[in-house]
Amino acid sequence: MREAIAAIFIIFGLIVFLISIFGIFRFKYVLNRMHAAALGDTLGLGLIVVGLMIYSLNFFVVAKLLLIILFFWLSAPIATHSIAKVEVLTNKNYEERVREK
Template identity: 50%
Template sequence: MGEWIRFWIVAVLLLSGVLCFVLEVIGIFRFGYVLNRMHASGIGDTMGLLLVVLALMIASGWNFVTLKLLLLILFMWLTSPTSTHFLSLVEMNTNPWLDRHVRRRIEA
C-alpha cells in the first residue's frame, strides 16, 4: 500500500513537472520577443525543475542522493534568476526599439 501511495505521488509530481516543461517549450518557440521568451522559460526553470526533482527525491527515498538533488534545486534557483536578470538588462540597455515591445513607466 505504501509503495502505491509513493508511486502515485511520484507520478503526479512528475507529470505536472513535465507539463510545466511542455508549457515552457511551447512558449519559447511561439513567442516572438526575447523578454516574453524568458518569461516562458522561467516556468520550467523554477516550477518544472522543483516538481521533477521533488518526484525524483521521493522516488529515490531518504539517502545521499536526496541531498544532491536538493543542492541541484538550490543551485538552479540561485543561478537562473541571476542570468535572466542580466539577459534582460542587456536587452534593456542595447535594444534601441525597446518601446515597440515594452511599455515603460518613465520615472519623474
C-alpha cells in the same frame, strides 16, 4: 503508492516543461520568451526533482537533489537578470516593440 505520487509529480513537471516550450515558440519578444523559459527552469525542474526525492527517499539522494534545486534557483534568476539587462541596455527601440507585441 509512493511511486504513484512520485510519478504524478514528475508528470506535472513535464507538463510545465511542455507549456514553457510552447511559450518560447509562441512569444516573439525576448523578455516575453524569457518569462516562458523561466517557468520550466523553476517550477518544472522543482516538481521533477521533488518527484525524484519522493521516489528514492534516501537521505543522501535527497540532499544531493536539494543541492541541484538550490543551484538552479540561485543561478537561473541571475542569468535571466543578465540577459534582460543586456536587452534593455542595447535594444534602442524596445519600448516600441513592447507596445507592438
